[in-house]
Amino acid sequence: MIAQLLHFTKKLVRLFTRPMKSDKGRGGVIVQPYRGYGSHKEAFVMGRVFRQPGTGRRWEEGGTTRDLVDVARRIIRRGVRDARIIMRLGDAKTIVTTDRDGYFYAHIDINHSLPTDRVWHTxxxxxxxxxxxxxxxxxxxxPPTNADLIVISDIDDTVMYTGVANKLKMLYRLFMEKAQRRTAFPGVAAFYRALYGGVEGNRKRPMLYVSRGPWCIYEMLDLFFNLNRIPVGPILFLREWGLRLSRPWPRKAEDHKSDVIRNMLSLYADLPFILIGDSGQRDPEVYTEIVKEHPERVLAIYIRKVKDDPERDAAIERLAAEVSHTGCTLVLADSSLSMAEHAKAQGYISEEGLAAVREDQ
Incomplete structure (x- = not known):
């Protein structure tokens, strides 16, 4: 057991210190960006500018001492207010300024043709x-020019069992309990790969993930997606909690998820959407509101049933009836397989994709 705990601690420290490695120990001002997203007309990148101390000497790279020093450096680093950043994408560029916490949100207009042989651009x-x-x-x-729909998914209790409310428990599962099998819902990885590929298998659809969790767990979620072979998509839409000694609680974010979806509906105005969530929170209500505002833009809503609650089930079924006239089907599903069967029947995924979900389930 002691050996397991040591292994867990080492893995956790390596994950926590990963953003500190890029400065090679010299310290100073550094940019920590997150994955960006966009269309062939515009793109967006979010990140944060930090001022962080150096290591003070040349510690062995990858050694325990260096890792502990990097833990301390991450704890005491601070966001840089009013820093000016220039972002370049191909021949396009833009300049943005960080907010009071060092965060920036860069929007760049693309007025030239990007390579069409890939979906990831630098x-x-x-x-x-x-x-x-x-x-x-x-x-x-x-997205490639042949993208035919967008998938937006919640993360907690939709993709994974344990979310941001129990970060240490999730990390324990990631590093000590075979994360590929014990942190993601059965079949979810295969289902999301099927959605990513479409009927032809090569659609490379945008897979967008949204959570009310803070940006500080970005690396943890990135590791989770990679370990479980879930298409990472362009970005994890998290939020800044804004915790301070004078205000030790997160900023309000009731509209975080609906705002993200509305922004994506505007960005990808020519494409329909599939929305995926769970019954435990307000995903059904939020998604139903979106459908009413944008009829005919949402093809399907998949809601994972997370507990046996007849009253809640009945409420969700009423919401399904409210949006049925728009052409959107709200499916309350007790498994990834139930979602995949509906998606196959509607032509959203292939027979091979459905078979993979059955096998993974």
């Missing part, structure tokens, strides 16, 4: 207002 980011700042790059997802 954006460079450079801090203009800070001397000797460390530049960086990030990936930006641009």
């Amino acid at each position: 954006a460079s980011l450079e801090v203009l207002s800070e001397k000797d700042a460390i530049s960086t790059q990030t990936d930006v997802y641009i």
Whole structure:
């Protein structure tokens, strides 16, 4: 058991310190971007500018001492307010300024043709207002021209069992209980791969994931998606909790999920959507509201049933009746297989995709 705990602790420390490695220990001002997304007309990248201390000496790379030093550096680093960043994507560029917590949200107009043989494109980011700042790059997802729909999914209790409310428990499962089988719902990885590929298997549809969790768990969720072979999509839509000593609670974010969906409906105005959530929170109500605002834009809503609650089930069925006239079908499903069977019947995934979900289930 002690050996397992040591293994867990080492893995957790490596994950926690991963963003600190890019400065090679020298410290200073650094940009930490997240994956971007966009269309062939515009793109978006979010990130944060930090000022972090150096290691003070040349510690062995990958050693325990260096990892502990990086833990301390991450704890005491701070966001840089009013930093000016220039972002370049191909021949396009834009300049943005960070907010009071060091976050930036860069929007860039694309007025030239991007390569069509790939969906991931490289954006460079450079801090203009800070001397000797460390530049960086990030990936930006641009859907292929043959993309036929967008998938937006909740994460907690929809994709994974344990979410941001129990981060340590999820990390324990990730590192000590074979994460591929014990953190994701059975069949969910195969179902999302089937949605990503479509009937032809090569659609490369945008897979967007939204959570009310803070950006500080980005690396943890990224690891979760990779371990479970779930299409990572362009970005994990998290949020800044804004915790301070004077305000030790998250900022309100009741509209976070609906705002993300509305923005995506506007960005991908020519494409229909599939929305996936769970019955435990307000996903059915939020998605129903979106359908009423944008009739005929949402093809299907898949709601994972997370507990046996006849009253809640009846409420969701009433919501399904409310949106049925728009052409959207709300499916309350007790498994990934139930969702996949409906998706196959509607022509959203292939027979091979459905078979893979059956096998994974």
